[in-house]
Amino acid sequence: xxxxxxxxxxxxxxxxxxxxxxxxxxxxxxxxxxxxxxxxxxxxxxxxxxxxxxxxxxxxxxxxxxxxxxxxxxxxxxxxxxxxxxxxxxxxxxxxxxxxxxxxxxxxxxxxxxxxxxxxxxxxxxxxxxxxxxxxxxxxxxxxxxxxxxxxxxxxxxxxxxxxxxxxxxxxxxxxxxxxxxxxxxxxxxxxxxxxxxxxxxxxxxxxxxxxxxxxxxxxxxxxxxxxxxxxxxxxxxxxxxxxxxxxxxxxxxxxxxxxxxxxxxxxxxxxxxxxxxxxxxxxxxxxxxxxxxxxxxxxxxxxxxxxxxxxxxxxxxxxxxxxxxxxxxxxxxxxxxxxxxxxxxxxxxxxxxxxxxxxxxxxxxxxxxxxxxxxxxxxxxxxxxxxxxxxxxxxxxxxxxxxxxxxxxxxxxxxxxxxxxxxxxxxxxxxxxxxxxxxxxxxxxxxxxxxxxxxxxxxxxxxxxxxxxxxxxxxxx
Numbered sequence: 001x002x003x004x005x006x007x008x009x010x011x012x013x014x015x016x017x018x019x020x021x022x023x024x025x026x027x028x029x030x031x032x033x034x035x036x037x038x039x040x041x042x043x044x045x046x047x048x049x050x051x052x053x054x055x056x057x058x059x060x061x062x063x064x065x066x067x068x069x070x071x072x073x074x075x076x077x078x079x080x081x082x083x084x085x086x087x088x089x090x091x092x093x094x095x096x097x098x099x100x101x102x103x104x105x106x107x108x109x110x111x112x113x114x115x116x117x118x119x120x121x122x123x124x125x126x127x128x129x130x131x132x133x134x135x136x137x138x139x140x141x142x143x144x145x146x147x148x149x150x151x152x153x154x155x156x157x158x159x160x161x162x163x164x165x166x167x168x169x170x171x172x173x174x175x176x177x178x179x180x181x182x183x184x185x186x187x188x189x190x191x192x193x194x195x196x197x198x199x200x201x202x203x204x205x206x207x208x209x210x211x212x213x214x215x216x217x218x219x220x221x222x223x224x225x226x227x228x229x230x231x232x233x234x235x236x237x238x239x240x241x242x243x244x245x246x247x248x249x250x251x252x253x254x255x256x257x258x259x260x261x262x263x264x265x266x267x268x269x270x271x272x273x274x275x276x277x278x279x280x281x282x283x284x285x286x287x288x289x290x291x292x293x294x295x296x297x298x299x300x301x302x303x304x305x306x307x308x309x310x311x312x313x314x315x316x317x318x319x320x321x322x323x324x325x326x327x328x329x330x331x332x333x334x335x336x337x338x339x340x341x342x343x344x345x346x347x348x349x350x351x352x353x354x355x356x357x358x359x360x361x362x363x364x365x366x367x368x369x370x371x372x373x374x375x376x377x378x379x380x381x382x383x384x385x386x387x388x389x390x391x392x393x394x395x396x397x398x399x400x401x402x403x404x405x406x407x408x409x410x411x412x413x414x415x416x417x418x419x420x421x422x423x424x425x426x427x428x429x430x431x432x433x434x435x436x437x438x439x440x441x442x443x444x445x446x447x448x449x450x451x452x453x454x455x456x457x458x459x460x461x462x463x464x465x466x467x468x469x470x471x472x473x474x475x476x477x478x
Contacts, residue, residue, distance in 0.1 A: 017310070126157075
């Protein structure tokens with residue numbers, strides 16, 4: 001029987017960041033990953049300001065491309081045409097943080113973040129059984145641990161085995177998710193400087209995510225509602241194997257085709273807005289996507305998970321009650337889900353303006369669910385063609401678009417309960433965080449004037465800052 005004091009399940013971004021903190025705190029750990037490789041799909045790609053502060057704390061360096069090349073969201077009929085609308089997404093980060101937000105596909109993120117803890121990662125290690133006895137967790141009949149951390153995603157084993165319920169809507173919409181490369185497409189998109197390209201035409205509605213310029217890495221997400229009347233993913237598995245169909249779908253987003261498309265992977269994504277009813281049970285702790293799932297607007301998913309890992313690591317280090325972790329991070333998950341849902345609904349309104357109404361499409365889908373796909377798609381194309389030919393839609397502009405950067409949610413959030421004292425919960429002001437960023441992470445008492453123009457770190461009770469940069473106690477200004 002092998003004993004691992006702290007066992008992390010899942011070597012994705014969240015599990016790896018938690019591992020870095022445990023290494024930093026000399027907490028003995030291992031990471032089990034059921035696959036034979038780390039994440040290959042680009043998936044998440046936006047690293048927000050708070051996440052970049054965490055990476056700065058851990059001294060993790062990433063191969064970032066110039067964010068200016070990803071500065072816009074564009075709304076198009078087809079790539080190569082004039083945009084229906086284009087919105088610049090970048091803001092001046094310096095008023096909020098000492099680190100800029102960044103852009104990097106998740107597949108490259110995990111490849112670089114594993115450095116420094118690679119010897120702690122065991123691949124092809126799947127958890128199939130968990131038992132509890134005398135405060136010891138038994139795993140797979142041959143391993144024991146004091147704590148087990150489920151970082152294995154929303155569909156992972158740990159939460160399911162613990163029978164922890166999800167609260168919210170698990171099935172908002174379903175998408176075909178394609179990871180591919182094309183250097184020619186990089187050149188086609190150069191004129192737009194777009195991170196996201198929203199495509200609305202009579203042949204296809206999709207979003208193309210430009211993940212990496214240097215390697216020509218892209219993903220495209222296509223609502224399943226527009227491809228088939230079937231709602232059961234098991235009934236449409238054949239699409240994944242049909243690379244001719246997949247390449248044709250990608251080319252429908254273009255004014256003229258490209259011929260260097262290389263399909264890397266094809267899958268289905270069920271988008272939801274949920275959070276776990278509880279974040280821990282019998283010294284098993286859920287972290288990241290294992291305890292929340294949210295629409296992609298704002299890029300909150302991975303960022304919220306990385307910030308979960310930081311919060312939890314400090315709780316474990318300081319031997320705090322895990323209820324504090326649950327109270328603090330469950331609230332943030334709920335807040336971020338609410339924001340993401342708000343902008344998901346805005347995205348539906350934009351789609352409705354440019355091409356289709358999701359509610360009417362669902363009615364059509366229910367009526368046509370037993371018809372052949374080609375007949376279903378003919379009806380969708382006819383509806384899209386009528387809109388595309390209407391001159392009103394050709395000159396339509398969208399003023400109420402989806403932002404990329406959310407300063408309030410990234411930096412300006414506040415814990416309402418948990419390990420906070422009087423008037424605490426929010427992040428310390430930027431000037432305070434800048435001073436503390438290179439110091440040893442511990443609790444500090446700080447004396448400062450009302451404008452934070454004079455700051456002394458000394459033993460007074462003007463402001464007490466936790467080791468994760470959140471204020472624990474703050475005297476109200478008179």
